[in-house]
Amino acid sequence: MxxxxxxxxxxxxxxxxxxxxxxxxxxxxxxxxxxxxxxxxxxxxxxxxxxxxxxxxxxxxxxxxxxxxxxxxxxxxxxxxxxxxxxxxxxxxxxxxLPLDVHPELGNNAQLGRLMGWVAEGRFADQELGWIGRVSVPSEPAVQVARSLAARLGRDPLLFGDADRPVRRIAWCTGGAQGYFEQAILAGADLYVSGEVSEQTVHLARESGIPYIAAGHHATERYGARAVAHHLRGSLGLSADFIDIDNPV
Known part of the structure; x- marks a missing residue:
């Protein structure tokens, strides 16, 4: 074309x-x-x-x-x-x-949620970049969510705060969205997942009682581009491939 x-x-x-x-x-x-x-x-x-x-x-x-x-x-x-x-x-x-982060089907947040079995029920934060919803196993502890992320992403995440807190409402935003942690708490999340972590993030997790998982910037954002490749093949008939250039962060 x-x-x-x-x-x-x-x-x-x-x-x-x-x-x-x-x-x-x-x-x-x-x-x-x-x-x-x-x-x-x-x-x-x-x-x-x-x-x-x-x-x-x-x-x-x-x-x-x-x-x-x-x-x-x-x-x-x-x-x-x-x-x-x-x-x-x-x-x-x-x-x-950001347009790839927020796309309702092909976006990084949508694809991470689909991979993990999280059901999105709403949005929060600036420009509604953050997603919030239900976990696949109601009330499973935050540490089990971390283990599931490790198994699916092939990378051990960092968990801060109350690892045993039961998770009913989960909030997530892929990449470097640790700055939305407080807004995720205000939105009613029992756990917030993003890609990166900052120094102050650890203290907020400890003091708020809401655990935080840093699952990797690259690791959480591999799935949008992969979905786009599939979409271009199916919708436009283009020859489209996804290649993952390894990045440990």
Missing amino acids: QLGELQSYLDQLFEAPRLRDYCPNGLQVEGRPEVGKVLCGVTASQALLDRAVAGGYDAIFVHHGYFWRGEDGRITGFRKRRLATLLKHDISLFAYH
Whole structure:
């Protein structure tokens, strides 16, 4: 299909202009005008770009792209190498940050909830980025939720606070959303799950009585891009693959 057609489709699918974000969402680097093969991944790292070149892909779709607010805007070093790779091989780069987090079906939160068997019943926090609902096993202790995350994500999470607290209402927001912990508590959560943890997060978990799980930024955000690859194959008939570039955080 034409690059412009894919761009319009993805912008409408993810409602890109709806959210305030820290980077431009949508087509970040323009490549060849025809797209038949798309590589999906979490981050537009050099490793992912190299896989795209080796595999003959026309476009890349990621959650973490380029041109973040406040970063150094000079095209030097690793930024030059990344952009040179895309431009030399005429590969387009699509990036959807918050729009991929919040999408009701393909998004990172939706996909993590589906993976874990959590049933979403509401939203909270800024721009309704956080999700809240029911766990798959009512009243199971927080430590068992942590064990289930470890089994499904293939990574041991960090659990802070009351590990034995029964969990009826669970709140979650993938990636670096530890700043929404207090809002999750106010929303009525018995446990909050995100990807990262900050120093103050530990104290809030201990003092509030609501446990917190840091399950990994990359680990919690692998599933949106994978779902997009499946969607592009099924809905648009494109050749689309997901490649997970390992990241331990």
